[in-house]
Every structure is written in C-alpha cells, then in structure tokens.
Amino acid sequence: MSGPVVVGVDGSEQSLDAVRVAAREAGLRGVGLRLVHAFGWPSSHVPPRMAPWSPASAGVRDLVDDVLGEAERLARTVAPGAEIAREVVLGEPVTVLELESRTACLAVVGSRGLSRFGSLLLGSTASHLAAHSRCPVLVVGGLPDPAGPVLLAVDGSPRSAAAVEFAFTHASLHGTGLLALHAWNTRTERVYESPGDPPFVTYDEGRLRDEEERVLAEALGGLGERFPDVEVVSRLVRGRIRHTLIEASAEAGLVVVGARGHGGFGGLLLGSVSQAVLHHARCPVAVVRVDEEE
Structure with missing residues (x-):
C-alpha cells in the first residue's frame, strides 16, 4: 500500500x-x-x-x-x-x-x-x-536502542509472511541489522514415534530442534537476497516465547510480530504472544495483521 x-x-x-x-x-x-x-x-x-x-x-x-x-x-x-x-x-x-x-x-x-x-x-x-x-x-513505547536491530518474532505460520517482509523493509530503510528469533519448547511441540504414543511419554528433542531450525530458515525464505543490505542474524532459542521476546527487546530498535500465529483460536484477532509483547516490550512494537478475508 x-x-x-x-x-x-x-x-x-x-x-x-x-x-x-x-x-x-x-x-x-x-x-x-x-x-x-x-x-x-x-x-x-x-x-x-x-x-x-x-x-x-x-x-x-x-x-x-x-x-x-x-x-x-x-x-x-x-x-x-x-x-x-x-x-x-x-x-x-x-x-x-x-x-x-x-x-x-x-x-x-x-x-x-x-x-x-x-x-x-x-x-x-x-x-x-x-x-x-x-x-x-x-x-x-519503551526506549529503543538507536543502534539496535529489528527484532523479528518468527513463528513459521503462513500468515506471518507479511510481518517478515515488513521487518526486512524497515531494517533496510533504517540501515540496521535484523535479528530473526524463533523460540520453541518441548511442552508445546512434540514428535511422536507412532500414532499410539501418548503426548506425555515420547518426544525426540533432536528431531524437534531440527524441525524448528527448518521453520526458521523457511520463514526467512529468499528475503535475504531481496534485501542484500540487511545483515541478518538467525537465533533459535529454547524457552518461553513471550519471555524470550520481551527480554530480547531490551537491545532492539523495534520488535515486529504478526497479529496471530500458530495456535491462535479462530476469530482471535490478536494472539497472546502479540499482546504480551505489545504491553511489555522495552522498545516500540510493530504489529502486522493479515486480513484473512483478503
């Protein structure tokens, strides 16, 4: 637009x-x-x-x-x-x-x-x-680090693509780097050996980490080639998503999040992670919402 x-x-x-x-x-x-x-x-x-x-x-x-x-x-x-x-x-x-x-x-x-x-x-x-x-x-809101990167919250959901592009564009316009952060934990994602394995018994942490690394890489796609002036650092963190993003925002110039990612309930326009970052981040926050009717 x-x-x-x-x-x-x-x-x-x-x-x-x-x-x-x-x-x-x-x-x-x-x-x-x-x-x-x-x-x-x-x-x-x-x-x-x-x-x-x-x-x-x-x-x-x-x-x-x-x-x-x-x-x-x-x-x-x-x-x-x-x-x-x-x-x-x-x-x-x-x-x-x-x-x-x-x-x-x-x-x-x-x-x-x-x-x-x-x-x-x-x-x-x-x-x-x-x-x-x-x-x-x-x-x-908050006090941004003038030299801090754009902090992009990566969740791998299809609707987050607009947030990823916004983050790259903002970093390019402002001449800053971009930190793409993807947080994960074994309580919310599990890999099962067979359909009969109950979710509280079996998960393979190594396979989980490999899968989350793939999610992070695919989310960034070819945008690094479209924005060669933006230095990108990818970070995979095992931990609580909201806590990790809020803590990382202390050294960022801007946090970029999608309005709703994986796990959002139908009809929920602003997810729990987006709301938490919006209220508690230590620097300005950009929320990029996709109109699903479009």
Missing part, C-alpha cells in the same frame, strides 16, 4: 514521540504524513435540541490547533520535505484511527496517552488498533 503514514495526536508526551517516529517513517518511505486528532462527544451529555458538537462550537478550536500545530512543527523538524496534513475528526479514537488505517501504509500511536478534551489515546486504543487495523501498526 502506498498511502500516507497516519499518526494519532492527543498532545501527550507519548503521542509526540509517536509523531517523531511517524514523521521519520514518512520521510524514509517517501509518503505523506497525516496528523489525526479525534474528538468524542458522550451522547448522554448532549443537551436537548442542540446541534451536534464540533471543536468550533465548543470553543476549543484554539486548543486543538495548538496541539496539532506543535505536532506539525515537530514533524517538520524530523522530515522537512514530507507533505503533512492535519485532521480533526469527530469520533472515538479507536474508530477514527481504524478508518484511517484503510488508506494508510502505516499507523503510528503512542502506547498510552491522555484523556483530554474528549481525546482518548489510551492503552486500549493501541491494543484495539493493533487487532483491527487494515495496515501495520507501530506502537511507540
């Missing part, structure tokens, strides 16, 4: 961090940047026979302009050549940003924000957008 980078703005420090990240992404990708501020009006508080609320009629346009003005000035210092648009949209942030994602190449939000003059960019917004966005979502 060649649409703009969209960023949610609410005036909080974390949303300004998101603006910095979004501006840089727009500049590197050569696309426009949309600064979006969402206003919500609680229907239970609308006085009888009053026209629908708007920023202008509520007398807070100057306040909104200040918030967006600050965001725009910040964005121009990061990406002076980018085309920047400012939008004030009536609606709840989760709905507004989800709609914006339909025509965007990337949506960027802070991991948490403010509840201020009707604008809500809280943790629930980032989580909801990661599960429902039509484009990749970059959630800005």
